[in-house]
Amino acid sequence: MNDSATSPSPDNLDALVQEASRDFAAAAAPAELENAKARYLGKAGRITELLKGLAQAAPDQKKVMGALINEAKQRIEAALNARRQALADAELEQQLRAEALDVTLPGRGRGVGGLHPVTRAMERIEAIFGSMGFDVADGPEIESDWFNFTALNTPADHPARSMHDTFYVEGGHVLRTHTSPMQIRYAVQHVKRHRQLIDAGLPMPEIRVIAPGRTYRVDSDATHSPMFHQVEGLWVGENISFKDLKSVYIDFISAFFETTDLQVRFRPSYFPFTEPSAEIDMMFGSGPLKGRWLEVSGSGQVHPQVIRNMGLDPERYIGFAFGSGIDRLAMLRYGVGDLRLFFDGDLRFLSQFK
The missing domain is CATH 1.20.58 (Methane Monooxygenase Hydroxylase; Chain G, domain 1)
Incomplete structure (x- = not known):
């Protein structure tokens, strides 16, 4: 050492x-x-x-x-x-x-969001029909066979029940193929609330409702999507005629597109839940779609059996119903040529509608 x-x-x-x-x-x-x-x-x-x-x-x-x-x-x-x-x-x-920051630089603000064009169209539809005295009904997207088909007078062998058209889930339920089931649900509850008036032969407040929402069918191309949006309308009372249907729908379509420069026609058709039935077409008097008839809705007088399924006497009560594709109305309003653009989530497309 x-x-x-x-x-x-x-x-x-x-x-x-x-x-x-x-x-x-x-x-x-x-x-x-x-x-x-x-x-x-x-x-x-x-x-x-x-x-x-x-x-x-x-x-x-x-x-x-x-x-x-x-x-x-x-x-x-x-x-x-x-x-x-x-x-x-x-x-x-x-x-x-x-990691120094230049605090003299302007801040990075958050981007301003906006409503989806289909949401804009839906809110516009609700506002227009609301001004006409229609309620707005919302309900389940997974439906029973009764509300989705049977109550609407759709027979067991109807093609709409096929697996090719309908998404089936466990327990015999389906992803609703239209929002018409909400018409039945709303009408049944309405009748229950006013059963005493009905049984006493007194006037029942009219059923006047629209049912907007998502629906599902096995279909996909430029003008169809497996998930899409519909608005179904129903007006039932003691003296509701086909003339009322024409008047209401023409007023709606004119307000939605903000023009009276259009024509509307009703073509005879068939639907199990209405009789008589009609397809509704429209044609603009100007613009890029001038001179072309475009199908925008199905409609008709509510079938007597559907009236019975609501709990009403078809000899006393009558009404009309219609169903329109909200996505198609939005396509026509905004000049969109491919339905799939609405659901691709491309912000470059969606930001145009802010």
């Missing part, structure tokens, strides 16, 4: 502290600093060797020498910690410079 280990003097210890401080100061990275620490404070470090050498010192020297060595150790540890802090501060300063 060397003399500094067996008989360390204050001068030798001061020199050792200064040497350690210089090595620590020369360390440019935390790893280099830890290597320097090991040379002085590690298991085989110079301070550790000095402490081990106390075992060979005379008893009267151990206390004095031990105090000197511990003081030197504390000074070396203080120099080590100071250099650690200096390296950490330098690293933080470098990070802050790299």
Whole structure:
């Protein structure tokens, strides 16, 4: 063992502290600093060797020498910690410079959102019919066979019940193929509320409701989607005629497109829930669609069996119903040629409707 280990003097210890401080100061990275620490404070470090050498010192020297060595150790540890802090501060300063923000630049504001064009069309439809005294009904998108088909006089062998047209789910339920089930649900509840008036032969408040919402069919192309939107309308009372249907729908279509420069025609058709039935076509008098008949709705006088399924007497109550594709109305209003654009989620397309 060397003399500094067996008989360390204050001068030798001061020199050792200064040497350690210089090595620590020369360390440019935390790893280099830890290597320097090991040379002085590690298991085989110079301070550790000095402490081990106390075992060979005379008893009267151990206390004095031990105090000197511990003081030197504390000074070396203080120099080590100071250099650690200096390296950490330098690293933080470098990070802050790299991530510095120019607070004089204008802030990045959030983009302004907007309603989906189909939502805009739906709200417009609800507002127009609301001004005519129609309620708005909403209901389940998973329906029972009764409300979706049977109550609407759709026979068991009707093609609409085919797996090719309808999404079936467990328990005999379906994803509703139209929003007409809500007409039945609304009418049944309406009749229940006014049953005493009906049984007493007194006038029942008319049923006047629209049912907008999502519907589902197995179909997909430029003008059809497996998920689409419909609005079904129903007006039932004691003296509601086909003339009322024509008047209401023409007023609606004129208000929706904000023009009277259009023609509307009713073509005879067939639907199991109306009799007689009609397809509704329209033709603009100007614009890119001028001169083209476009189908916009199915309609008709409510079938007597459907009136019975509502809990009413078809000899006393009569009414009309219609069903329009909200997506198609939106396509015509905004000049969109492909239905799928509404559901692709492309912000470049959707931002046009803000």
